[in-house]
Amino acid sequence: MGRGAAATRARPLDRHSPMPLWAQLHEDLGRRLAAGAFDRAFPGEMELVEEYQVSRHTVREALRRLRELGVLDSTRGRATQVRKGIEQPLGALYSFFREVEARGMVQTSIVLDQRMTTAPEAAAMLGLEDDVELFHLERIRLADGEPLAHDEVWLAPALGRSVLDADFGRTALYDELAARADARLTDGTERISAVHPGPAVRERLDVPRGVACLRVERIGRLAGRPVEYRLTMVRGDRYTLVADWSSRGYQVRAAPPGARPKRSSG
Numbered sequence: 106m107g108r109g110a111a112a113t114r115a116r117p118l119d120r121h122s123p124m125p126l127w128a129q130l131h132e133d134l135g136r137r138l139a140a141g142a143f144d145r146a147f148p149g150e151m152e153l154v155e156e157y158q159v160s161r162h163t164v165r166e167a168l169r170r171l172r173e174l175g176v177l178d179s180t181r182g183r184a185t186q187v188r189k190g191i192e193q194p195l196g197a198l199y200s201f202f203r204e205v206e207a208r209g210m211v212q213t214s215i216v217l218d219q220r221m222t223t224a225p226e227a228a229a230m231l232g233l234e235d236d237v238e239l240f241h242l243e244r245i246r247l248a249d250g251e252p253l254a255h256d257e258v259w260l261a262p263a264l265g266r267s268v269l270d271a272d273f274g275r276t277a278l279y280d281e282l283a284a285r286a287d288a289r290l291t292d293g294t295e296r297i298s299a300v301h302p303g304p305a306v307r308e309r310l311d312v313p314r315g316v317a318c319l320r321v322e323r324i325g326r327l328a329g330r331p332v333e334y335r336l337t338m339v340r341g342d343r344y345t346l347v348a349d350w351s352s353r354g355y356q357v358r359a360a361p362p363g364a365r366p367k368r369s370s371g
Contacts, residue, residue, distance in 0.1 A: 108252045113142035115156050119349065126159050127166035131209065133157075134167060138176065138187065147177065147185045168360040210248045218243040222267070227259035230324060240265020242273060245309055252310040254339040261332040264288055290333065292368050296343075306338050315339045 115137070118129045130153070137143070148156070153164045167317065168185065171177045178186045219242050225235040233239075239259040258278065260268070267286040282288045302310070302318045312318065318338045320366040325333030 106223055112140040113137050118157055118159065127163045127170075130157055130159060130163060130167040131170045134171060135176070143187055147187055149184065165249070167202055170265075179253040211250070212275075213247045213250070214244040214274050215247065216242070216244050219269070219273065221262075221269065224259055227334045231259070231261055231331045233261070238262060240269060242278065244273060248343070251343075252340070253343055254337050255306050255309055256337045258333060264327075286329060288332075290325040290327055293333070295324075296322045300338075310338070310340055312340055313342070319344060338349060 107259070116133050118126055118133070120126070121130065150161055150164050150168070153159075153168075154161055157164070167172050168177060176187070209345055220240075221238045221243050223236055223345060224239055227239055227241075228235055228237050231239075239262060241259055244255075245252055248257050259265075264282060264286055267288075268281045271281045271285070273281075279290065282290075298320050299317045300320045306312070307319065310318070312344045318341050321335070321337040321339065323333070323335040323337070325335065
């Protein structure tokens with residue numbers, strides 16, 4: 106058996122260890138999941154009982170902990186499934202809407218705020234005066250009805266007014282900008298960091314305890330001019346960032362701690 110296959114096999118539990126059997130099982134299942142096991146189907150409770158020679162109570166406790174972490178998805182009447190995340194490519198201007206839809210999932214949003222308003226910090230990031238009215242859109246992004254991200258975006262005035270009455274419960278911001286203003290963002294800068302979500306975001310996204318979020322801060326540009334400032338908090342258990350590279354490929358930079366995207370000077 107190859108090395109990769111061996112990494113996905115169950116390891117015996119230590120009955121003499123001070124660590125409870127359910128905790129050892131929880132740890133070993135996590136190790137196997139990380140190694141790529143259970144890609145076709147996750148075993149049932151009785152299969153795990155036989156495989157690890159433990160009680161059903163031990164199995165249930167280990168699985169309960171994995172569900173709390175968002176690793177497993179169990180609903181009454183359906184087999185336990187490994188929860189699959191969304192992979193997001195780095196180095197390309199992307200539409201969240203398209204990434205979700207491309208994976209066969211239904212993307213919807215709960216709109217929390219949609220209006221013209223002042224936001225001095227966002228205006229500064231766009232190189233505008235503090236009192237300029239920007240378009241503000243705040244949403245909870247859902248994938249197949251499950252909360253995935255809390256998203257806030259501010260747009261420069263002219264672009265923002267063009268999408269002020271758009272229905273963002275089901276449509277994509279970039280699609281609306283293209284259709285209504287013939288505007289397509291050309292490039293941007295992002296800073297991505299792992300954070301512990303605050304109580305409000307944790308509640309809105311139903312983030313399991315112990316799960317971190319990815320904080321994505323973006324400045325989107327149109328022909329070199331900053332027109333979009335965005336802050337997105339994404340559930341770390343359902344979202345993965347992927348980087349492809351080649352001899353001609355792009356470069357991924359690590360920002361110093363506390364660094365922020367450069368503000369526009371014009």
